[in-house]
Each structure stands twice: as C-alpha cells, then as structure tokens.
Amino acid sequence: MAGKKVLIVYAHQEPKSLNGSLKTMTVEELKKQGCTVTVSNLYEMQFEPRATRKDIVGDLHNPDHFNYGVEAWKAYENGCLSEDLIEEQRKVKEADLFPLYWFSMPAILKGWMDKVLVQGFAHDFPKCYDSGLLKNKLALLSFTTGGDEEMYSERGPSGNIRYLLWPMQHGILHFCGFSVLSPQICFGPEYVTEEKRRQMLTSWVKRLQTIWEEKPINCVPEWYFGNI
C-alpha cells in the first residue's frame, strides 16, 4: 500500500538462494506498491550477534555485576547504546510491516532480536503483548525449511510447524506488541523442481499484493495449541 514503510530483516549468506530471491522480489513488489522499503542484510553488515559490554557506550549502570538486559535498557533510556543498535531501532520505529527472513532463525538474527528489541524500546513490563511498545506494527516471518511439509504436520516427526513458531511469534514479536501475520513458508525448496520453486516465489508476490488487508493471527495459547 502506498506510503507504508517496510523493514526487511534478512539473514542468509547466499544472494542466489531462494531466500535471496524472495527478498529481491519482495523489495520490487513493495516498491511497485509505493512502499518505502529498507533492508537490514545482517550477513552483509556483519551484524555482531554477541550481546556484550561493547554494546554500551560509556559507563555501566552497575559495573560490578553485568546484567545485559538492565544495562541495555538504561543505555537505551540514556542514548548510550552503540551506533549500530540505535540505527536498527530507528528502522524498526519507522516501519509498519516488518518481515523476517531466516532459515531456522540463525544466530545472527537471534542476535539482532536480543540487542535491538531491548526493554524501554520494544517492551517495558507491564507494557508487553497487546500493550507492547511496538504495537500498531505488523510483523511477518518468512522462511524456508529443510524438511518437507509432511514432516511439519500434526502427525509428522517434527510436529505442527506452528509449535516451532510460538516462541518467536508470541514470545518475541507479540511480546513487543507486534500484530503477527501468517508466516510465509517454503517447504524443502532444495528437493523440489525449478518450476515449483518459481511457484513459491510467485505465490508470495501474489500474497504481497493484498497483504495490507490481511488479519493478524491470534497469538494466544488457545488458538495455537487448542485445536489438536
């Protein structure tokens, strides 16, 4: 939708991968719609996923007992987070839709979440879940899997893929206030035909065309786990 601002947090090493194509096509489609699109390409940026003392500029709140959560929170309040984190927070703040690309949530993306979505910026108890500080923003997870769809079905050996998404969709995104749209999942792209891979790309672009009308999923345990 024209005027919308979208942040893509992209974590894949290979531009020629299916995830890379998804990213490129997303940027194209959203720009065509008149959206402003920003990409945080974590591997290209060599984003530092370790949460350490280096993320805080200047003196610590309690140098005798380093508590990352507390220090990052205080540093956020005092404008003392390191530049790279401030920059990412600015991008999040400006974005309306916030799709994530990962292959099984690699550490580099987990590091982005650990360090960008800190207390004071994204949540501040009891401001969490429906009253999280990033409410009124949409988030969407997009990823590929190693196994096929059968493996991630209710009776498959990995169980319903919905279970795997719970900690991220509810524990991280919903916790920060995001409304979460249905995930975009490409099952086992390594084992399908080129034609099927192309379909994966085109169906995603098709979905993007009406994505602004979608209703968020219901991030509560009853919806997630209730109907098995």
Next chain:
Amino acid sequence: MAGKKVLIVYAHQEPKSLNGSLKTMTVEELKKQGCTVTVSNLYEMQFEPRATRKDIVGDLHNPDHFNYGVEAWKAYENGCLSEDLIEEQRKVKEADLFPLYWFSMPAILKGWMDKVLVQGFAHDFPKCYDSGLLKNKLALLSFTTGGDEEMYSERGPSGNIRYLLWPMQHGILHFCGFSVLSPQICFGPEYVTEEKRRQMLTSWVKRLQTIWEEKPINCVPEWYFGNI
C-alpha cells in the same frame, strides 16, 4: 556418577549471576561425584555465532552458491571444519550428559548449536530424532527467566513454558538423538529474596545427586501439547 563425562555449554556474561553460581556449583557437585566436567564458556571464549564461509577451511564444495548446511556437512566429512568447531564437536562426542545454560537462548548459544551440531556429526537424515547420531547421550536445559512462574503457566500471558522449550528440546536436541531430561528452571531470580535464590541453588545441587537415575521426558507432540 563416577566415570561420567559432562559438558556444560555456558552462555552468560556475568560470573556473579545466578547462572554463574549454578555453573560453579554444578562443576563442584559433579566433580565430587567423580565425573569429568568440561565447560564451554561461550562469552569467555568469544565464540563466533555467525555461520559464515570462514568456518570452512580450504575450498568450498560449491563456491557459486553458498549453502551453509551443505558446506558444513561436507567439511565435517572431510575434516575441513575450522579448529574451534572441531574442538567443540570433540567435547560433545565425549560427553554423556550435556547441560545447557542460557538466559532465553542468547544468540551466542544459538550460534554454537548452528555450527557445532552439523549434519554428519549430529544428524544425517533419516538418522534423526530417536536415531539421531548423538543418541545415548543425555541433555538438560538450565536457565533463568525474567518473568515469574505465573507468567509461564497454562493461563499466564506467556503460556506454558513447555511450549517455549519445544523447538530446543525436540527440534534441536531430540532431533540430534539426545534423550532430554526435565529442564532446570529458576523463575525470576531478580525478584526473589536472597534466601530464595540460595534455595534455587541448593535444590539444583540436590537434584544433581540423583540425576543419573532420572528418566528422560517424552519429546513427542502428544506429551507436549496433548494435556491442555
């Protein structure tokens, strides 16, 4: 139990934290039992959580299209993984019990899992889950939470904590063949009395004394999600 080999993968920045005390007391208790204990102290080691081309020594299998999973697998088979990863795999191989310490699975620990538990070493489809390559080993997650126990109950805003553990206990550990023991959880240590914190430490040490007799939990969806 005398003769057992235990690997502790420890991910916390502050030695004076409750997680730090848990780690120290675990080492003491297990040594008292006659176990051999190894600690991978990820922050101290400055473990690199980003999964990149640098993890593979020498030529790539397919330099035109970098697929980390495939490259790490081939490198494992050919002995071409980087030294730090080979060393961690050696520790895993030797261990019988494998407790993990984290605070909400920080990126540095996720990086350890991404890069140490690679195909060929930990799994090799269809050798996964009950036939995973690390079967006959025990694993145990130990961690502290920010919220209190109520928050992580069935009707609490975060849902049953069991749901959050599913991807790690089933999707990672069970996938590699580990038998998973009940997690050791210290709820909200920041908000309890010093006395209660001491109890958290002593009850863990008490548990350690009979830990070798414990039966693993049942990592299947029916057990995990069936009884709500």
